[in-house]
Amino acid sequence: MTISNLVLLLVGTLMYTTPLLFAALGGVISELSGVMNIGLEGIMTFGAFTAAAVSFFSGNPFLGFFAAGLAGALLISLHAVASITFRADQTISGTAINFLGAGISVLLTKKFFHTSTSPSAPKLPSVFPKWITHHFERTTFQTLKSISIATLLAFIFVYLLYFILYKTSWGLRILATGEHPAAVDTLGISVPKVRYFCVLASGMLAGFGGAFVSISVTSSFSSIVICGQGFIALAAMIFGKWTPHGAMLSCLLFGFARECTTLFEKEGGLIPPSLLETLPYILTLMALILFVGKSAMPKADGIPYI
Amino acid sequence: MNKRDFHKKFIPIALALVGGFFVGGIFLAICGYNPISSYTAMIEGIFSRPKYIAQVIIKSTPLILTGLSVAFAFKCGLFNIGAEGQYMIGVMTATLVGTKLSLPPVVHFVVLLLLAAAAAGVWGAIAGLLKVRLGINEVVTSIMLNWIAFYLYRYIFAMPWLHVKELDASLAIQETGRSTILQGFKNTAEGRAIMANNSALSDILKTDLNFGIFVAILVIIFISYLLNTTTKGFEFRAMGINQEASRFVGMNVSWNMTLAMFIAGAIAGLAGILQVTGIYPYRMTNLAGFEGYGNEGIYIALVANCSPIGCLFSGLFFSAIKCGSTTMQSKVGTPSEIIKIITGLIIFFIAISFAYKLLIAKMKQRKESRCKGDDK
Numbered sequence: 182m183t184i185s186n187l188v189l190l191l192v193g194t195l196m197y198t199t200p201l202l203f204a205a206l207g208g209v210i211s212e213l214s215g216v217m218n219i220g221l222e223g224i225m226t227f228g229a230f231t232a233a234a235v236s237f238f239s240g241n242p243f244l245g246f247f248a249a250g251l252a253g254a255l256l257i258s259l260h261a262v263a264s265i266t267f268r269a270d271q272t273i274s275g276t277a278i279n280f281l282g283a284g285i286s287v288l289l290t291k292k293f294f295h296t297s298t299s300p301s302a303p304k305l306p307s308v309f310p311k312w313i314t315h316h317f318e319r320t321t322f323q324t325l326k327s328i329s330i331a332t333l334l335a336f337i338f339v340y341l342l343y344f345i346l347y348k349t350s351w352g353l354r355i356l357a358t359g360e361h362p363a364a365v366d367t368l369g370i371s372v373p374k375v376r377y378f379c380v381l382a383s384g385m386l387a388g389f390g391g392a393f394v395s396i397s398v399t400s401s402f403s404s405i406v407i408c409g410q411g412f413i414a415l416a417a418m419i420f421g422k423w424t425p426h427g428a429m430l431s432c433l434l435f436g437f438a439r440e441c442t443t444l445f446e447k448e449g450g451l452i453p454p455s456l457l458e459t460l461p462y463i464l465t466l467m468a469l470i471l472f473v474g475k476s477a478m479p480k481a482d483g484i485p486y487i
Numbered sequence: 488m489n490k491r492d493f494h495k496k497f498i499p500i501a502l503a504l505v506g507g508f509f510v511g512g513i514f515l516a517i518c519g520y521n522p523i524s525s526y527t528a529m530i531e532g533i534f535s536r537p538k539y540i541a542q543v544i545i546k547s548t549p550l551i552l553t554g555l556s557v558a559f560a561f562k563c564g565l566f567n568i569g570a571e572g573q574y575m576i577g578v579m580t581a582t583l584v585g586t587k588l589s590l591p592p593v594v595h596f597v598v599l600l601l602l603a604a605a606a607a608g609v610w611g612a613i614a615g616l617l618k619v620r621l622g623i624n625e626v627v628t629s630i631m632l633n634w635i636a637f638y639l640y641r642y643i644f645a646m647p648w649l650h651v652k653e654l655d656a657s658l659a660i661q662e663t664g665r666s667t668i669l670q671g672f673k674n675t676a677e678g679r680a681i682m683a684n685n686s687a688l689s690d691i692l693k694t695d696l697n698f699g700i701f702v703a704i705l706v707i708i709f710i711s712y713l714l715n716t717t718t719k720g721f722e723f724r725a726m727g728i729n730q731e732a733s734r735f736v737g738m739n740v741s742w743n744m745t746l747a748m749f750i751a752g753a754i755a756g757l758a759g760i761l762q763v764t765g766i767y768p769y770r771m772t773n774l775a776g777f778e779g780y781g782n783e784g785i786y787i788a789l790v791a792n793c794s795p796i797g798c799l800f801s802g803l804f805f806s807a808i809k810c811g812s813t814t815m816q817s818k819v820g821t822p823s824e825i826i827k828i829i830t831g832l833i834i835f836f837i838a839i840s841f842a843y844k845l846l847i848a849k850m851k852q853r854k855e856s857r858c859k860g861d862d863k
Contacts, residue, residue: 223831259835269838272566273789277834280786284827285514291822292518405776409634412568416627455642462631462638469623478624 185321190440192324195332196398198436200225202335203390204414205421205428206342207253211383212423213346214376215359216264217483219275221387222411223282224253226404228391230286233402234293237302246305246331246392253388254381256282261380265373268485279411287404298403305397308333329397331389338386342425355379359479362486372486390414420469422477431465438464496792499840503790504804507833514828515821525821532814533807538690539814543807548699548765549574551802552706552758553780554787556751559710561793563747564727569614569629570755571781572636573607575774577759579640580606582771585660585764586649595663596764603760604753610636611752615745625748637777644771657771666765668696697765703799706754710795723747755784786834805830 204221211218228249236245256278263274290299307314307326314326346352357365358375366372394410395402417435421427438461446454512522533539553570560567580603590598614628644650649657662671672678673692682689714720722743725733734740758780763769787805791797808830812823 263835263838267839267843273834274838276782276785276789277831277838279782280827280831280834282831284824284829284831287824288518288822288828291824408776409630412630416630419624419627453642453645455638455645458638458641459635462634466628466631466635469627470617470621 183321185324186444188322189324190437190444192327193440193443194433194436195328196436197439198432199329199332199335200390200393200398200410201414201417201432201435202339202429203393204387204411205417205432206335206338206425207383207386207390208415208418209421209423209425209428210342210346210355210379210386212418212482213359213479214355214379215362215479215481215484215486216261216376216380216383217271217275218257218260218380218383218387219272219415220257220260220278220282220411221390221414222407222409223279224257224384224387225282225391225394225411225414226286226407227256227282228253228388229395229406230290230299230391230402231388232392233299233302233395233400234289236304236396237300240303242303242305242396245302245396246389249388249392250385251388253384253386253391255384256285257380257384257387260384261377264485265376265380271483271485283404286402290402290404299395299401301400302396304400305329305331305393329393331393331397334389335393336429339425339429346425356479359481362481366486376486387411387414416465419478420465423479423482431468434468435461435465499844500790500792500837503833503836503840506836507829510832511825511829515825520821520825521819524819525815525825528815528818528821529808529811532811532818536690537687538694539810541691541694541696543803543810544700545695545697545766546810547802547806548697548703549758549762549780550783550787550806551700551703551798552761553755553784554791554798554802555703555707555710555784555795556755556758557784558788558791558793558795558798559714559754560747560751561788562714562727563723563744563751564730565615565618565744565747565751566626567611567614567629567748567751567755568626568785569611569632569752569781570758570784571777571779572629572633573611573752573755574759574762574778574780575636575640576610576752577603577607577756578763578771579603579643579759580756581664581760581763582649582657582660583643585664585769586658588664589661590663592663595661596666599660599664599764600757600760604756607756607759608749608753611755612745612749615748618748619741619744633777633781637774640771640774644773649771651770654768654770655773656768660764660769664764665769666697666699666702666761668698670696695766697761699761699765702757702761703802706757707795707799710750710754714795719743719746755781758784786830789834790837 204225208218208221231252232245232249235248236242239245260274260278263269264271287297290297294300308328308330309326317323317326346355354365354370354375358372362372391407394406399406413435417431418428420431442457442460445457512526515522515525533543553574556570557567581599584599584602588595588598610632614625614632617623617628618625644657651658669692673682682692714724722733722738725738726740726743730740763771787798787801790801808826812826815821816823
């Protein structure tokens, strides 16, 4: 294991972690307020498409990135209306979002680009400014420049969410809405308002996650770029016991295992690649079995408040 | 079910179907495709030839079964998001037994069916067991198990004793283990003569005719019977409605939950088994990603309102629009992805429609209480 391999491990881990982290944070904020969000996959797909399309047409990846957040919020507003105002079964409307996100993205890709893969769009820049990456060239650290600026943003969001949820009265309201909405209601705080805010924020975050995949990991959108990451994020959120820092750790564990797999494959070894690929999933299962125990779901999660 | 109950259940779903197609049509028009000619082509692709109708029924089998698997789990208070993995385990085990064992015709199929369904059931039961023993949410474990099954599938698939390099597929399941109907007959001289005389029959025989749908119907009958008339079924339903209460009255919830996941897994596995034994080329194919039957099972169960018999109809319906959409894409060029949008819309409207029922009930209640107030 050389230093350059370690650097590669770090870079790869962060690359796999970031989209999951965005989406898992989205899941956390939505579910803490009491709205289940199984639609992360669809939102990510739609975000990935929007980011690739906007970035391609405008030439500005930042615009694409934020458009993806907006698109995510727009799509999830359907879920919000259904589950908060119409008190729908949240599994059902979340499933609807998954199909709508996937369907609309692919249909629009075919409409705009006449193929099933969008053309190459400008990517998000590195987290390090040019004058720093300049020094990395041809050193063991040169791969560091491929850490995207959005990765930093994801970790800032972890802290931000942690701060808001556990250190401010706003956060207390959100947590209370997920645990005991009736109590919140009697204090004169509008339960639907809190939930709408949280669900829309969740859509935005998951949209960012999708954007990261299409304009930072790759530079184009096709129907397979998300490929189950929304569901992994969902698992990471549950695994992280519905907390931002827990979600971060589980996403990092997952990203790390993914990158290990990639590195091992390159080296070639005793274990055949397709068995090796199961490592992240087996590791997560093992971690669940060994350390986690009973999950701490918010009490009113998934239950409409009447 | 009395007439009023039926209306209550049926009307919201019918409205959702109409709404899905209507809004989907608007979406098509916005994107510059003609909704009317698209839908016409879709309907033609479902009904215009005997072959198409046969195709719809054949392709509905895996949808019905994964739907039933999810619906059954829902009834037991579990969310089986792992049907995808259980499906793949079913395909895999069926192929192994179908290629490596040599048994007489009917016996071979039955052995294959039982072994592969059991394997898929065990795969499902893992999630149940982990939930019962360690309290781990079955959604997480199922998602992980899906991916593990996927890579396991690819691993087994690439084994030199199973993989056929020229075809990039596995060995074919022996004829004794297949669930086909009349596939041998259509290549005999007698069969050809009959097909030449009867165009409708020959049209139907050109499809992958198999008896999977009958197995699916039998399983539906079995599950309805299990849920509605047996003690175990009562325990399952009680567990779905209130776990704590079931535990309190002394039902063995832990065991029931594991068993329920086993059954759900076996049903999803059956979808895979019937697919690989009934559809040409009767081999495991190289998978680049999930086939999506697991996800489709979720909406089929939801549209069916989790009723086993409902799964038959919702499976047939979605199989029909799926088959129709391929014709639509080739005839008028409307992308078949519109199906996903329409499906999403239908599910969305169903989600809201339950709320409408609530609203109506509430309005009635308010009216009644107001009337009572007047009396005083």
